[in-house]
Amino acid sequence: MSNTWLSTLKTDSPQEGFELAIKLSRMGVKYTQPSDEIRKRLREDYANNADSLIAASQVVAVNFQTIAAANKYWNSGS
Amino acid sequence: MSNTWLSTLKTDSPQEGFELAIKLSRMGVKYTQPSDEIRKRLREDYANNADSLIAASQVVAVNFQTIAAANKYWNSGS
Amino acid sequence: MSNTWLSTLKTDSPQEGFELAIKLSRMGVKYTQPSDEIRKRLREDYANNADSLIAASQVVAVNFQTIAAANKYWNSGS
Amino acid sequence: MSNTWLSTLKTDSPQEGFELAIKLSRMGVKYTQPSDEIRKRLREDYANNADSLIAASQVVAVNFQTIAAANKYWNSGS
Amino acid sequence: MSNTWLSTLKTDSPQEGFELAIKLSRMGVKYTQPSDEIRKRLREDYANNADSLIAASQVVAVNFQTIAAANKYWNSGS
Amino acid sequence: MSNTWLSTLKTDSPQEGFELAIKLSRMGVKYTQPSDEIRKRLREDYANNADSLIAASQVVAVNFQTIAAANKYWNSGS
Numbered sequence: 001m002s003n004t005w006l007s008t009l010k011t012d013s014p015q016e017g018f019e020l021a022i023k024l025s026r027m028g029v030k031y032t033q034p035s036d037e038i039r040k041r042l043r044e045d046y047a048n049n050a051d052s053l054i055a056a057s058q059v060v061a062v063n064f065q066t067i068a069a070a071n072k073y074w075n076s077g078s
Numbered sequence: 079m080s081n082t083w084l085s086t087l088k089t090d091s092p093q094e095g096f097e098l099a100i101k102l103s104r105m106g107v108k109y110t111q112p113s114d115e116i117r118k119r120l121r122e123d124y125a126n127n128a129d130s131l132i133a134a135s136q137v138v139a140v141n142f143q144t145i146a147a148a149n150k151y152w153n154s155g156s
Numbered sequence: 157m158s159n160t161w162l163s164t165l166k167t168d169s170p171q172e173g174f175e176l177a178i179k180l181s182r183m184g185v186k187y188t189q190p191s192d193e194i195r196k197r198l199r200e201d202y203a204n205n206a207d208s209l210i211a212a213s214q215v216v217a218v219n220f221q222t223i224a225a226a227n228k229y230w231n232s233g234s
Numbered sequence: 235m236s237n238t239w240l241s242t243l244k245t246d247s248p249q250e251g252f253e254l255a256i257k258l259s260r261m262g263v264k265y266t267q268p269s270d271e272i273r274k275r276l277r278e279d280y281a282n283n284a285d286s287l288i289a290a291s292q293v294v295a296v297n298f299q300t301i302a303a304a305n306k307y308w309n310s311g312s
Numbered sequence: 313m314s315n316t317w318l319s320t321l322k323t324d325s326p327q328e329g330f331e332l333a334i335k336l337s338r339m340g341v342k343y344t345q346p347s348d349e350i351r352k353r354l355r356e357d358y359a360n361n362a363d364s365l366i367a368a369s370q371v372v373a374v375n376f377q378t379i380a381a382a383n384k385y386w387n388s389g390s
Numbered sequence: 391m392s393n394t395w396l397s398t399l400k401t402d403s404p405q406e407g408f409e410l411a412i413k414l415s416r417m418g419v420k421y422t423q424p425s426d427e428i429r430k431r432l433r434e435d436y437a438n439n440a441d442s443l444i445a446a447s448q449v450v451a452v453n454f455q456t457i458a459a460a461n462k463y464w465n466s467g468s
């Protein structure tokens with residue numbers, strides 16, 4: 001992909017970090033299946049399947065680990 | 079999502095950290111399937127399926143790793 | 157859950173840490189399926205299925221990582 | 235494989251790191267299935283299957299953790 | 313289990329560490345299915361199934377991460 | 391196994407580290423299924439199945455994390 005979509009792992013808050021984790025998870029899919037149309041169609045499948053949703057949440061969890069570490073867990077003190 | 083649901087990864091105890099890990103795991107699902115109604119229906123599926131429950135517990139385990147690290151494992155001494 | 161079941165990640169030995177990892181793995185299931193009766197019934201399923209047992213062992217492994225780190229790998233010297 | 239395809243984990247930006255993570259994920263497949271023809275055929279399968287795409291994104295997430303750590307999360311300050 | 317089977321994560325070499333990782337992976341199964349007879353029967357299943365073997369290797373990999381960290385990657389120098 | 395196959399996690403380059411990760415992943419399988427003949431037969435299965443290949447790449451990714459950490463990510467400077 002030629003355009004820039006990820007310039008930093010830093011976010012202002014844990015919640016923004018979590019949302020960035022979701023973005024990374026989706027980009028992991030997009031690099032493999034670049035067609036917006038096909039991904040949209042597949043979304044119907046996995047958004048209505050419990051096991052797929054759990055698997056998607058697992059990917060988010062792994063990416064959130066990375067982002068949380070990059071932000072030193074948003075700790076100001078300690 | 080416009081409202082704030084995650085402002086810190088810090089918790090007072092490991093158990094609260096574990097419960098936050100469960101919340102993160104569920105939010106990972108919610109971002110993909112925002113409909114409360116559909117998620118409620120799917121819950122009937124996975125809450126009665128051993129493999130789904132194990133997979134859900136795996137997501138919680140990964141999120142708990144992140145939260146435990148953020149809280150320096152709730153170590154006061156050492 | 158209102159009662160306290162996890163007050164510390166510290167254990168006296170690696171083996172107790174491993175057993176705590178098993179407890180965390182089961183609690184990850186219990187928060188999703190609180191019914192003791194249903195979980196007992198499902199146990200018949202996964203305790204006799206090789207893939208389910210491997211998946212359960214995977215969850216324990218992730219939780220054991222967390223607990224081992226919390227205990228600094230039970231290293232006294234090094 | 236005799237030719238060099240991975241000489242460093244360092245990248246200039248998080249996005250390049252993510253793209254390297256995708257490369258590592260594909261190389262993990264290639265070492266097991268070296269045939270370009272077979273991999274191309276299989277791509278048709280998984281690129282149109284939601285669960286396969288989620289699993290592929292999971293592999294990318296794990297490799298991205300490694301690369302992000304190698305690049306100290308691309309933090310210039312802190 | 314009342315008997316001691318894990319008193320330390322330290323090993324003399326990476327290979328012994330890998331073998332300990334295999335032991336941990338099997339113990340993760342044993343705590344869920346304590347019957348030697350049933351586990352022996354199930355072994356027939358997964359030892360002849362490619363996906364089960366890959367999943368088993370994944371559990372070993374996670375446990376090996378823990379053990380390698382506990383042994384500071386068996387680095388004498390650096 | 392009585393013979394030595396893993397004496398160090400150190401490698402000269404990231405690529406050699408990746409190849410060692412592949413070796414560890416295969417050894418994780420071999421300890422469970424020691425028969426060369428059966429593993430060879432099973433290889434036909436998973437080398438032609440997209441999901442199996444993705445799962446295999448996941449195991450490699452986890453092992454590569456360990457090896458990369460052991461080699462301090464092959465950073466000479468910083």
